[in-house]
Amino acid sequence: MTQKLPAEFDRRAFFTKIGLGSLGIAAAGTVVFTYEFLSPNVLFEPSAIVNVGKPENFAVNSVTMDVNSGIYLVRADEGFFALSAVCTHLGCLTAWNQDLGIIACPCHGSKFTRTGEKIEGPAPKPLPWLKTSVSDEGDLIVDRSIDIPPLQYLRI
């Protein structure tokens, strides 16, 4: 008379568990593999660090836009600062309006002051101030990847 094995030692259940477990591990691996594959490791995008030139090129109380890097270099009475020109709403490139003295976005009508504060429009945040420094050669350097708290002027 054969003795019936307890359910937990059932051969079929054991192999089912092994099989499903392996498939689960393979599926998780596939997700990670796919995610890694879809994330590029090397980007051919412009450097976040921009050399905007000599400080004396900028007149006092002037706003200069660099369209290619999407930044404003402002020389105020208090000193220099750099502002991101990318609208905080949906990423359009804003423009400086000299006559009105404001920064305006053409896409959805957000308006900002020269220091990046929002005047009106759908933008949820002010335009961020960007880290500005002076290189050994005396050039103004803006790092677009680093935001700084507003009103930290660079005095030269």
Place this chain on the structure above:
Amino acid sequence: MSMTTKADQIVDKVRGSRVWRSVFRSGTGSSTLHRALAIQQNVFLHLFATKVRKRMVRFSSTWYLGTLTLGTFLILVITGILLMLYYHPSVPQAYADMKDLQFVVSSGLFLRNLHRWSAQLMVFLVFAHMFKVFYRGAYRTPREFNWVIGIVLLLITLLLSYTGYLLPWDQLAFWAITVGSNLSSAVPLVGSKIHFLLLGGNQVNANALLRFYVLHCVILPLAAILFIAVHFWRIRKDGGLYVQQSEPKTQAATDGTLPAKEVK
């Protein structure tokens, strides 16, 4: 012997031939059985019901909006494949290729405009089809799952529209995709990751153009074809095209079928 019968004889001879029978197994004759077999034994036609009621296929029932949507989709597939022969999804060649299609390639302007207008029309027809289904109540049991498949097809249609918008690589395309892809950044926690994966970078660039091209030309059309097939098959499985049960008897009498056989 009249011409018609002679033509019929020739058709019957061809349909009875060994080669024809090896392809189409339903055989000669036009009995109800043969006509039903012709539908049942065809891989494409068997998605559909072998028998439909006249009032299901009346114009007023559906305005043929689903069929018209399929028509625009087929136009888009054919014109799209032709446009691919002259289009390189690279920066800045994509814009030049789009302009060449308009001004240099024979019939290029016609094909591009046909693709563009059909795309606009398809989005319109999808919505019109959904409104018609909704207001007739044709989404109700047992067709609720087919409505869900319809929602998936709506999303695929909109994604096809959106991904195709970038391909001309002009200012309109660039800023539209900049704005649109920034919407995905609003997703909590993983928003910026989705944005990064969608564009293949931090900004709309060569990677984004290539990703949108592959989505537009391969992944989304395949998904659309798959779901369209299920959508059509479900019409048969859910009891055929919806007809309102409350429609007057006088109209039902013109159906040519016995009221007792009405699909409930």
